[in-house]
Amino acid sequence: PALPPEARGFVDARGHRGLRSLVVLTLIAAAVAYWGSDYYFRSHTDVPVDERVVIVLLIWGAAALAMAMVNRFLRLKLLSPLAERVVFVMIPPLALIFLVLGTIFIGVATPTEGGAMGAIGALIMAVSRGRFSMKQLRQAMESTARLSCFVVFILVGSTIFSLSFRGINGDIWVEQLLLHVPGGEIGFLIVVSLMTFFLAFFLDFFELAFIIVPLLGPVADKMGIDLIWFGVLLAVNMQTSFVHPPFGFALFYLRSVAPKEDYRDRVTGKLIAKVTTAQIYWGSIPFIIIQILMVAAVLAFPGMVTHYKSDAPTVDPASVTFGQDSAYGQDGYGAGDAGAAFQ
Template sequence: RLTLDLLRQAMDTTTKLSCFVVFILVGSTVFGLTFRGVSGDLWVEHLLTSVPGGEWGFLIVVSVLTFVLAFFLDFFELAFIIVPLLGPVADKMGIDLIWFGIILAVNMQTSFMHPPFGFALFYLRSVAPKDAYRDKITGQRIEPVTTGQIYWGSVPFIVIQLIMVAAVMIFPGMVMHYKAGASTVDPSTVKIEI
């Protein structure tokens, strides 16, 4: 069933999507360079390091900020714009960057699910029936699925995702278990003989 027209359409769609991602990357790089040029990164650093509560206050503010921004931005914009601003601040506060990255990744994953711009919701809208139809197997009439029903159906998954963010924050060992078995070898004492 693979025809030349279908192949051309798939290549066009893939090229457009790849170009969108590259333009987002270029735009975020230009934004980042301009923002650093006017010392915006230092302003963000001073703003976030002065949050009351220290490390925990910073993590809570960043999680809430990322969650709210995910309503309007998708994963790519958050990853290319927000993470380069927050990463150095977390590093200066002494937060393990792998743990911080997992917290941000789990939090940004909600951007796929919550309205109004969640990609998963658009995928569901494209496959959900818009009109009532009769099921071929049972013969029952199936009512259409509205966009509002899809939005409300995503709420439990968003809550589960937020519980996971809180669990990763409260129990960092879920992510940083690799540090428990850290090597006790001092690299300066290693002697290599040939």
């Protein structure tokens, strides 16, 4: 449920909303991001466009946060309370997202290292807000260890199932069944997409990735389907498992933070209704529709994924020659770069 109308508009003691201050802060931070990124890209000219966008946004957020912190600690009173609140509420979570995903996106960290950086960032945020305690740290570590054990057992169980299924030639049966689906390649892709979407109601991403994908990959390879594009198609489809009722992980996350009982709003003092599980389920439907549209877009426009092939270097087989190195050892075998050398 939305906040009551009285709590949606922020007004300071002077009766001002502070939107002008927020707009000015945004423009100044954008100017700093523009000039800072321009100076950085002068010495790094080979940065791709997508990474440039991430770096510009990083500089923009850092500039806004730095100005808000200087204004608060030096008591300059140049920013309105609304502008300060927006910066201190939005920028730290965005910085945490950058530590996890942004560092992976620009190639600074691997997925495992990105998770570690996100954990460090969360600890820093907890300490800076005065909410860090050994009890919470222990609870977080126990929850992480428990979840990791669950994932490992899921992987072990899926591996045992796959081996048993292959032992009775079940993979061959599935392969022949999918190879003879009416419609050829298009029919196969539609059936696979519908099957993955349906199974996501009951299985999460891990089971789908370790049980279903090994059965579908060989069939796609025999049909001549680009495996990278096929993997992206399955990944986008399997993302729906996070928001699928009734076992979606994201739904449980929302259930854990949403109020289970009616509560009184601290700003207006009014009683706010609780958030029910049915409301969370209904709220996930628009996101499921977005995922379905994304799957349809990947199916209809494969170039969204396979654009990397247009930049691949082409080799004319007629121009390839083979030469033999003249350096041989005493035993008669090549000791240096003997073998076929591409020229």
